[in-house]
Amino acid sequence: MTDVRVAGVGLTRFGDHPDRTGRDLFATAALRAFEDAGVPREDVEELNYGNFMGSLAEHQGHQAPLMAEAAGVHCPATRYESACASAGVAVREAVRTVRAGDADVVLAGGMERMTNLPTAEVTEGLAIAADDLFEVREGVTFPGAYALMATAYFDAYGGEREDLAHIASKNHANAVPNEYAQFRSAVSVEEAMDAPPVAEPLHLYDACPITDGASALVIVSEEYAAEHDVDAPVAVTGVGQGTDRLALADRDHVARTPAAEDAAETAYAAAGVRPADVDVAEVHDCFTIAEVLAIESLGLVPRGEGITAARDGRTTADGDVPVNLSGGLKAKGHPVGATGGSQIAELTRLLRGDHPNSDHVDDAEIGVAHNAGGTVASAVVHVLEVAE
């Protein structure tokens, strides 16, 4: 077993890329990651790639060989699909592969194209992450599903729309300096409150946008980094994955996300850290209520207190545990199959001190990334630590 390092990260700008193919987007992210790492692409021994709806958006399955060619690597290439957690599971397996000594260098990340489809087709495409037989055919879409989760949360623990508006406003503020973010404009709590409803209690600014984009990480063994003089100060010290039933109606909990709790428990145990040790977090805020459920599942705040954490300033940029300094899915954007890699890229930049928001987390040593699929039927948690 070896220590695993993030040697380099690469992202495309998140947003609209109407003139670019998926292979083009992933190639950009991969080449930026190689450049950031100072690792030659010839050294890559495995490609782990996340994508969710390419068969619908680009009529393209079997994308891993295509992305290997686009990135200029020649090695086993595998696509992972776990809805919005696709890249998270791809990175998890990359970490396992390096830790097991099966490879010294793995390229991991993901890509999604979404804006090329009409919005109704995107909504229908995203719905395949829910249970077709028991949810989709009854009319459930993701805004509706998360609205049900928000309502259940309010019933169980209290909270109101204005609490959610504070989360939206916080994440938009964080995205302003982020060169990769889709929305770099501030949104006030009042603007969020006044936005049109999507599915009560969720309004427009409670939802993440439709986004094109790609992410790539160069994951290496500690030995490789040392031998090749690669500067890779951030280590992946813990990884966990959890699973819940796909349909909300089949769950034991709707105002909690046990898959993320399981993933966090595994990841923390592997890293030997406690939630109280975490300095900074990137979590899967596809809707504002999802950030609440995420930070509670990660143990960053006690259950029932997640709802007011942004409003109380605990998760803002200068709070106790800044959450989504990248802008989150909410404001940075959510190219589904790329998001899990993007979160780890942002966290790596934050811990290295070269993120535009790094000055808010000067002494941060431990970060956690939380990536979820569907209504958190799948969850992946990574613990990152400054190793040197």
Add this chain to the structure above:
Amino acid sequence: MTDVRVAGVGLTRFGDHPDRTGRDLFATAALRAFEDAGVPREDVEELNYGNFMGSLAEHQGHQAPLMAEAAGVHCPATRYESACASAGVAVREAVRTVRAGDADVVLAGGMERMTNLPTAEVTEGLAIAADDLFEVREGVTFPGAYALMATAYFDAYGGEREDLAHIASKNHANAVPNEYAQFRSAVSVEEAMDAPPVAEPLHLYDACPITDGASALVIVSEEYAAEHDVDAPVAVTGVGQGTDRLALADRDHVARTPAAEDAAETAYAAAGVRPADVDVAEVHDCFTIAEVLAIESLGLVPRGEGITAARDGRTTADGDVPVNLSGGLKAKGHPVGATGGSQIAELTRLLRGDHPNSDHVDDAEIGVAHNAGGTVASAVVHVLEVAE
């Protein structure tokens, strides 16, 4: 690093299952695998699941949590997609996970539903495994692509339609006693020769059918098997995966499959065996010509001699190296996302001596499984050995 064993295998009958959902098919395969293994499902620590076109066939992505629920397991669950090699890559990662000590018991396999779609939609669905921009939009479908590969092979090494007809006839004969096979009827060389053309030089019996089905394997560590008194005489001693460019026109070779050569080289090296040691093989004969390319890439016959191997009796049931004693994709059927798991299930039964065709390979100790995606842009090779 631990030795990895196949503790149990489960299959549905391959063929038409018009009244069954994908989750139902996979549950059947999984429960049969648990029963065969004598391992309780509560012990499963990871589910690795292959599926190719579920988002088109069942409007269902994010299938891994669904299949975990269907199989009654509660653990991290991940979907792998590598076209027709989806289950092969799922099993490869299962083997890695157990060998690395990250789990003692992994459930691996796959499922595909295809017959519920009109044939034209299946053909279009399968086409997403090819390069959309540079192949599919030009009218390439898989029968056409493999016809090009057959023509290139004939040009490079010789051969004729009748050689391919011998492969079809051999695999249909092998399927007759197999209770899981889609086609259990013999086809003579003459019948294969007289069948209507699909894409010259390939005729009807050169192509595998459209199939529903599921496969499941219980993969365990040697220690787990010993501690729990689980009878698991077959070990996975080597695994390899290879990648080629997705589009045929971008390849260095069209009459060879370097991705499978790479996968075989890695798998043989890990197992410490040579091609000459192999006693029995299950290979990816989606078209008869694919069996030729496969056995040459595996080194079971010299390059250029694969074409006559069936006609010469070398790969028939009582030949030097029986190939596709299950009936192969050709006659057993090809539920795309399940096939890689099915091959290993059949090989396990053959090596254990409880396959209806086991009497043809009484003393077999080493078997090899070859699973390919697209026109072999992806390939996975597993070496199985009788361990005790």
